[in-house]
Amino acid sequence: MxxxxxxxxxxxxxxxxxxxxxxxxxxxxxxxxxxxxxxxxxxxxxxxxxxxxxxxxxxxxxxxxxxxxxxxxxxxxxxxxxxxxxxxxxxxxxxxxxxxxxxxxxxxxxxxxxxxxxxxxxxxxxxxxxxxxxxxxxxxxxxxxxxxxxxxINRPILVLKCEQGFVGYKAGSNLQLECNKASYETIQVERSDRGVVYFKGQNGKYWHCSSESITVDSDIPEGFFIQLREPTRICIKSANPSAEYLTAEKNGSFRLGHTDFQTATLWEY
The missing domain is CATH 2.80.10.50 (Trefoil (Acidic Fibroblast Growth Factor, subunit A))
Incomplete structure (x- = not known):
């Protein structure tokens, strides 16, 4: 463990x-x-x-x-x-x-x-x-x-993995993230107040969440909560009013989705 x-x-x-x-x-x-x-x-x-x-x-x-x-x-x-x-x-x-x-x-x-x-x-x-x-x-x-x-506190950098594969960039210079990659993108974790964390890419930009995707192209951080569910698995929840969890789709889509942790994706980290 x-x-x-x-x-x-x-x-x-x-x-x-x-x-x-x-x-x-x-x-x-x-x-x-x-x-x-x-x-x-x-x-x-x-x-x-x-x-x-x-x-x-x-x-x-x-x-x-x-x-x-x-x-x-x-x-x-x-x-x-x-x-x-x-x-x-x-x-x-x-x-x-x-x-x-x-x-x-x-x-x-x-x-x-x-x-x-x-x-x-x-x-x-x-x-x-x-x-x-x-x-x-x-x-x-x-x-x-x-x-x-x-x-x-001993995870200043995350590598996320689900059943479909690693979280990484869609392709080349495309800054959209997908969750079915053979190689991973390292994610910097910055702490804020009240348990909130921000995720930043190696390009110095923060994650930006829309209804359909997550891209690493924002100068403004968006807050998330990390919830430890198992020794090696976490759920990640938006700190925004939507309170949605990061969800992996079978086609590799990586976005905010379910509001119930029981249907949320468990991420290996």
């Missing part, structure tokens, strides 16, 4: 959650991430404290986490820089106390329409940020305090 680095911030500006490197991460050695402006970062506690809190203004190693996928449950472990796992405690608090995996260290990633992500703990409750910045899994519904934003 490949390791990924990810960063989380609260939707309300209360903090980031992190471990190995997610600024929430998946499994690779961490890289430093650029903080987003949503007020505070979630961090794991340095010894001897074990609380996980969302009250930091800047990113350090403690604001980066590693996500580790459990294939049997389709859920995730979240590991800190101290090699401790986020763990659900008896009163619902989230602490970085466990040095071994357990059922109470598993979380569902529940992606929201606004591009944020919620964590559902082993008690079936959503993790929420309290006024003190501490995290508790005690919410039955998705409130604003349950929402976090996510950055995959």
């Amino acid at each position: 490949s390791d990924e680095s990810i960063v989380y911030t609260t939707a309300t500006g209360v903090g980031y959650t992190c471990t190995r490197r997610i600024l929430l991460h998946c499994g690779v050695p961490p890289r430093r991430a650029v903080p987003i402006r949503i007020a505070h970062w979630v961090r794991d506690a340095a010894s001897p404290r074990v609380d996980v809190t969302a009250n930091q203004d800047e990113i350090s190693d403690h604001e980066t986490f590693q996500l580790e996928f459990d294939a049997s449950t389709k859920r995730w472990y979240i590991r800190t820089m101290q090699d401790r796992y986020w763990t659900l405690e008896t009163a619902g608090g989230i602490q970085a106390v466990g040095d071994k995996r357990s059922s109470n260290a598993l979380f569902d990633l529940v992606w929201q329409p606004d591009g944020s992500v919620c964590f559902r703990a082993n008690n079936g409750k959503y993790v929420a940020t309290k006024r003190s910045g501490h995290l508790y899994a005690n919410s039955d519904t998705v409130e604003e305090s349950c929402k976090y934003f996510f950055y995959l």
Whole structure:
């Protein structure tokens, strides 16, 4: 399984959650991430404290986490820089106390329409940020305090692949992208606020999305959300009001399409 680095911030500006490197991460050695402006970062506690809190203004190693996928449950472990796992405690608090995996260290990633992500703990409750910045899994519904934003920080460049092939230019100097190519085009990833990323081609131009195609010819960036669905597969969603996902067609067409992630394309990256 490949390791990924990810960063989380609260939707309300209360903090980031992190471990190995997610600024929430998946499994690779961490890289430093650029903080987003949503007020505070979630961090794991340095010894001897074990609380996980969302009250930091800047990113350090403690604001980066590693996500580790459990294939049997389709859920995730979240590991800190101290090699401790986020763990659900008896009163619902989230602490970085466990040095071994357990059922109470598993979380569902529940992606929201606004591009944020919620964590559902082993008690079936959503993790929420309290006024003190501490995290508790005690919410039955998705409130604003349950929402976090996510950055995959060890992927400054993406190569996308689907069943039809790689994402690359249609032909020659044609800047339209298709998804049935034998060779790939590298995609630069730029971070913005609230989990938004921009995609840029090697020509220095940004992706431009129309109803029928995507071209790499714009001076103005368009926002997207990256949603981690599996260890090596992501969905990519427009941050525009259309909220459509990037979709691969059998004829190689590459465009914004479905609004339901269950019918959206899973991209290998």
